[in-house]
Amino acid sequence: MTLPDAQTVFVVSADRARVRPLASLLPQATVVHVGSAEALLREAHVQPPAVALLYTDVPGVPLAQVLPMLRQRAELAGTQWLAVGTKGLGALLSAGADALISDTTAPEAVALQVGNMLARAQQSRDLHGRVAALQRRSDDWDHEEKVRDQLIHMLVHDLKNPIAAVMGLLEIVQDDARVPDDSRELLKVARDETQHLLHLAVNMLDIRKIQAGKMNLRRELMFSPMFQEVIALACGDVGSGMRDRVIRTEVESNLSPASADPEILRRVMANLLSNAMKHTTGGGQIAVTVRAVKDAVQLSVKDDGEGIPAEDIPNLFAAFEQSRLTLHGRFDTGMGLAFCKLAVEEHGGAISVQSVRGHGATFIFTLPLAHDADDDDFVELLN
Template identity: 60%
Template structure:
């Protein structure tokens, strides 16, 4: 239920307030008989409208009183009306919102007051909405800080033990005394552990890029370095690629590409991992790079099940994955989100083309020259 609007009538004659009480029955109309009473009353209540008559008894100039009142933050929504036939100039200079003659009819005064009451209420509601939005923003920022701290703690606390588990699994897998069946299980365990490491690191890096903390360390990359980066990314993905036919088609020469080699390696690793998840044993994955003008056009294509058209628009968003998959592994979609943010951080672009049942092609282009920004990527220990 809305509170009654408060109107203070600051006048020598209390009858001026009484006449308004009958005309404005939905308002709380109060009379104050001098400037000192006006100062006291406005400390107790924040009125919606104050009518200041020029005949109000005061020990100081009414203009100074009004100036002092308008400077108080709790009265920022109050509307001030100067009433009289003379002496209105100082009140106008002090910031009165309206001027009216003290001979104005009650009907005309009532109409003007209702307009000012509406403005005062609208101003209060607007301030309350802004305050509510600010509280929500503060809560969201707090939750974001807590989430970032948790993600950071999660990655850094899990990265070393996960890496240790991977190393131990590799040692046990090399033991010649274990059976082939056990060796296959160990290989699967190592792949899943590797996948867990990628998930956690991608999650941290996506958060960092979104926060604008990207720090690229560009180097000049030529064809031999590009081939080495692709080979390193191939190793990052793991032994699962051994069950797929990987075709690498890279040019013998390319103009100097200015890019962060570690981040480019991560982009390729994530796209290769994504292709691996969407192809069956014996499937074909093709990695290609072709200079096109001032850009290097890179492609990672698979001949898997393809991506439904309705999934394409949001494919590069975190926690968005295609609903049509050949694997049962949980995925956050952070890998593709990382690729998009990292490619765009280089000044490039990334997109996908796919027909259901005919595989998918992920394209990304990198300019031969780029500007760098600051960021701090998590180290991926393998």
């Protein structure tokens, strides 16, 4: 967009002699004579002025009819319009003039007024320049974000299939009776690490989706049996390491239905269970509880592991913030907990953690109960 020239002043008047005194008093400006409203329409398009003096005695088409059209032009957004005369000033003011002055005013006073308006026009030009620069930066950032999202999407999809294939092959070899026990243990570790790699890749993709508002939840009415099923599936997703832990599940019976996406909930539970497994040793205790609270269903995952240092808790749910070594020497990126937070909040719930170093940790999150419309759907199913 062409911005007004910060040093150009139009004198729109039938009298060309009005240009000379203003030009001598404003040597820093280029003062141009414009003889009619029709000429103003043409000249303003070619060279947008910073300030335009509109004398009310211009013959022909009234300037009050032209000014509203000029003010709608994007290239004249920063132009200052000064109405000059003794009659017809009200019409120009109503049409959009920025200021009024009498045509009997001393040239020095007129020059002072125009100088002030030139300064405001320069400020407007500078502001437009900064806005344009910020818009360019925003556009560049948006483009980079789209490229990054596409790269992550392609990377995750290209990784998922080969990782899943490796997991399947490791499981087949692990179950082969010909494999020695010491090698079987190594295969178990390899399969668990491959499972962890798959979780990292999928979490990375889903975090980007949620942040971009592109994860559409497929909500269902979830009752007590469905929570039990989701927890069982999540335990299976975590891997064979769960066999070395003591898992206790307690789901309150006859829960009021919650509104949630079962697949996303399964992922949240898998991440919390995986987190509990990583921070406990063999034989560790992990308790999963589902119970009713006010206006929500509360789920918790409690372990008796190493606990969380107090300084790590404030940033625990931010990806890459709480990175630290686990009990098993694995570097924890925090992607899983970041996904849990975003997914729970996307449901309209909240997640928190309670922990004392050396005494385990308890992750607690809530899911909202089904709305009236969802309850009506359930009633229809019963009928």
